[in-house]
Amino acid sequence: MKPLPPLAATLLRRPYTDQGTIGVLTIPEVDFQCFSIELPWRENQNSVSCIPVGTYSLFRRWSDHWNSFVYQFRNVPGRSAVQIHWGNVAGDKTLGYRSNSLGCVLLGSVLCEIWGQQAVGNSKPTFRRFLNAALGRELLLDIREA
Template identity: 30%
Template sequence: MKLAKIEIVRKWQDDFQSSGTCTIYDADGFPLFSALSLERGWKNNQRNVSCIPEGTYPVVLEHSNRFKRKLWEIKDVPNRSECKFHSANHWHQLNGCIALGLKYEMIDTDNYQDVSDSKMIMDVFHITLEKFDKVQLQIINDF
């Protein structure tokens, strides 16, 4: 069984937004992919408005009716479901999910850093993970 580890290291967070890095490692700890991460801020793990709590979670590829494609879903999040990795440029486009991007930049006028090129980066994320049978996510707060 081929195992991949996704590591999200949050570097900044407030009530609205969490920003950090996402790296995919193979079973030997070799980095295969790296991007910037974007999530909602911490709101006590409330559904649809909070980022996922720090911890370790299994991740499974499943079909999303909303997005009409297969997405990587984060399982076993306490009191939550449907937490996924998907493309988005702004924190307010996320309902407890995680978006990835190429760089931080001000795309809109809310004074928060957005992520650019999310669709392209998410495509590379999917290609990187397609050869793995088992995927695990570790979320670390480092701020």
């Protein structure tokens, strides 16, 4: 049986702040939408920056670290192991903010405040909903700025 083509997805980012970069992730074919948070833009520096705007292929893989499947990006310039997983905050640690990300995209169903900084909430259930919607198919994610 021939594998299904990748699901087309879009991540529309708002302008970043030191507390993180909020976005909206949509996968129209499976009627999925949620919020995202990433690190602020720091010139694509490993572990401290969101990744550059562009179109990326992602695949599902098992993560022992998360004890879960995650979606991992292919071919991010100068980066490796960039993933979509759960987490709530993605601030610039050098400025005293907290972060659950080392350059990855975190998902949530609501925008909120945690530890006095912008965040996404209900992350684990939202991430499970994302995994169920994607059904293990590869993704073709277009990341754009609003």
